[in-house]
Amino acid sequence: xxxxxAIALTAVGCYLVKYLGLSxxxxxxxxxxxxxxxxxxxxxxxxxxxxxxxxxxxPHLMLDAKAAGVxxxxxxxxxRAPFLLVVxxxxxxxxxxRALGG
Amino acid sequence: xAEQTEIxxxxxxxxxxxAPPAKPDSAVIRDALGVGIAVGLSGFAxxxxxxxxxxxxxxxxxxxxxxxxxxxxxALVGALAAGGNPFTAAAGAFFLGARNAFYGLRxxxxxxxxxxxxxxxxxxxxxxxxAVTLAQPDRRSARLGFTVTGLTLYxxxxxxxxxxxxxxxxxxxxxxxxxxxxxxxxxxxxxxPMVKDTVERVAAGLxxxxxxxxxxxxxxxxxxxxxxxxxxxxxxxxGRRERATGAEETPRTPRAGTAAPHxxxxxxxxxxxxxxxxxx
Numbered sequence: 001x002x003x004x005x006a007i008a009l010t011a012v013g014c015y016l017v018k019y020l021g022l023s024x025x026x027x028x029x030x031x032x033x034x035x036x037x038x039x040x041x042x043x044x045x046x047x048x049x050x051x052x053x054x055x056x057x058x059p060h061l062m063l064d065a066k067a068a069g070v071x072x073x074x075x076x077x078x079x080r081a082p083f084l085l086v087v088x089x090x091x092x093x094x095x096x097x098r099a100l101g102g
Numbered sequence: 103x104a105e106q107t108e109i110x111x112x113x114x115x116x117x118x119x120x121a122p123p124a125k126p127d128s129a130v131i132r133d134a135l136g137v138g139i140a141v142g143l144s145g146f147a148x149x150x151x152x153x154x155x156x157x158x159x160x161x162x163x164x165x166x167x168x169x170x171x172x173x174x175x176x177a178l179v180g181a182l183a184a185g186g187n188p189f190t191a192a193a194g195a196f197f198l199g200a201r202n203a204f205y206g207l208r209x210x211x212x213x214x215x216x217x218x219x220x221x222x223x224x225x226x227x228x229x230x231x232x233a234v235t236l237a238q239p240d241r242r243s244a245r246l247g248f249t250v251t252g253l254t255l256y257x258x259x260x261x262x263x264x265x266x267x268x269x270x271x272x273x274x275x276x277x278x279x280x281x282x283x284x285x286x287x288x289x290x291x292x293x294x295p296m297v298k299d300t301v302e303r304v305a306a307g308l309x310x311x312x313x314x315x316x317x318x319x320x321x322x323x324x325x326x327x328x329x330x331x332x333x334x335x336x337x338x339x340x341g342r343r344e345r346a347t348g349a350e351e352t353p354r355t356p357r358a359g360t361a362a363p364h365x366x367x368x369x370x371x372x373x374x375x376x377x378x379x380x381x382x
Contacts, residue, residue, distance in 0.1 A: 003161055006188035006195075010178050011168035013192065014199035018171075019224035021206020023217070030207070033337070038204040039296070040305050040333040042173075045198050046293035047306035048313040048329030049177055053286040056317050058184050069283035070290060077294045084140040087147055090287030094280030 069094030130243045134250035137230050141172070142258025147284035148175055149266020154276040155183030159267050166263035170256065171228050173292055174199040176285045177326070186323030194326045205232035212236060212244045226252030229292060301340055308332035 054070045055061055073090035081089070145166060152162040157179060165175045174195035181191035206227045212235060215223050226248070234251040238244040273279055297306055309332040316325040 002188045003157060003182060006178060006182060006192045007161060007164055007168070009188065009192035010174060010195040010199075011164070013196040014169050014171050014174055014202070015225065017196075017200050017203040018206055018227040019221060021203035022210045022215075022220050022224045022227055024203075024207060024210075035204065036337055037333060038201060040302065040337060041330060042198060042201045043293065043296050043302050044305050044309035044330050044332040045177075045194070045326065046173065046289045046296070048309040048326050048332075049173075049180070049194075049198075050286045050289040050293060051310040052313050052317065052326060053180055053289065054283075055314065056184075059318050059322065061314065061317060065280070066283045066286070069280055070286045073283075073287040073290055077291060082140050083291050084143055086291045087144050087284050087287045090283040091147070091280040094283035095278065096280070098278060098280060 065094045065097035068097045125239050125243045127243075127246060130238060130246045131250050133237070134234050134247045135254055137234050138251045138254025139258060141230050142255045143262055144172070144284070144288065145259035145262035146266040146269075147281065147288065148172065148179075148259075149263040149268075150270045150273065150276055150281045151176065151266075151285050152179045152263075153267040153270035154281065155179040157182070159264075162267040163260070163264055166260045169195070169199075170225060170259070171199050171202060172259075172288060173229075176288055180285055181323045181326070184322045186321070190321070190323030190327065194323055197327070197330055201229075202227050205229070208232065209235055209248070212238075212241065213248060214241060223248070223252075226256060228255075230255055301336055305332050305336040308336060 050070070054066055055063065069090040069092075072093040073086050076086045076089045148166065149162055152165065152175070153159070157165075162179075165178065169175050169178070177198050178191055178195040181194055182188070206224065209227060209232060210220075213223065231248050231251045235244045235248040238247045270276055273281070276282065293306065297303055309329040312332055313325045313329040316328050320328065
């Protein structure tokens, strides 16, 4: 049940912000500070999520094969690889390192 | 005969080519399909991740059908898998989805949809459709790009989510396949194009430090929300510094007088100006 609550909240919230943006009269959210915060907020969240999902298992910090996979994804991004390849490289390297006993 | 033909062709050749009227539809469709297919297929990774996180088939598919913004979906299932409560988990996903409001603002000027169409178009307002749409030179191409990217991505993302969720059981231990690395790789791939200057690098770095320090201390789901505070914190410090030293010394303002911040997609800013001029 708690999962459905989370799904419903996320679905409604995410839809409403999309609709709000598409329907808001021009100028409402155009204040410089609001725009800067809107651009910077996903940067902070995505960086935090990347770190959390790479280096933690629940509340515990850890270093395992996933770190190698994500590092490989970073290299792929620097080399301007397409999205799907970046994800594929991360998965393949993680699986490879685990298979080797990492 | 041959000579004559040759002369004719040389006569024709110097004529200047007609000014390109607009981007051909086929080029727009090609761009849109490229993005739609590549990202749409990664719904498989989401399906597997979500099933691996313990969500049911219906729950996993509901997320892709109803939330339809990848980063928020990955964030939500990650938080739930870690045992976070539904409200902090949804809050993290929601804050991540809030950027779509700002894409919507830009898109509404470019697409110019009527009020009746907007509730439907809104569901497709995400990173990828915005990137394709805002890169188009005119409204016709923008609408085509938006529709083709949105449709391709929506259909594929949901189909591959289903396949991934069904396949997760057959794969057995998804960690052995390295599929737990898909989530962070998706986040990193979304993050990379957003980090362009010092302010963004500092915000990203601070967020990483905040989440790492608070992870062992705070309830699951909360550390990511704490890390989000890196954004206002960095803006606050930057604002103070700008006031103290004067605008010309700040790294963010390469040209004097252009204090314009860049929200997602620099080219979008330029495009918006041109479309506004067109309409004027």
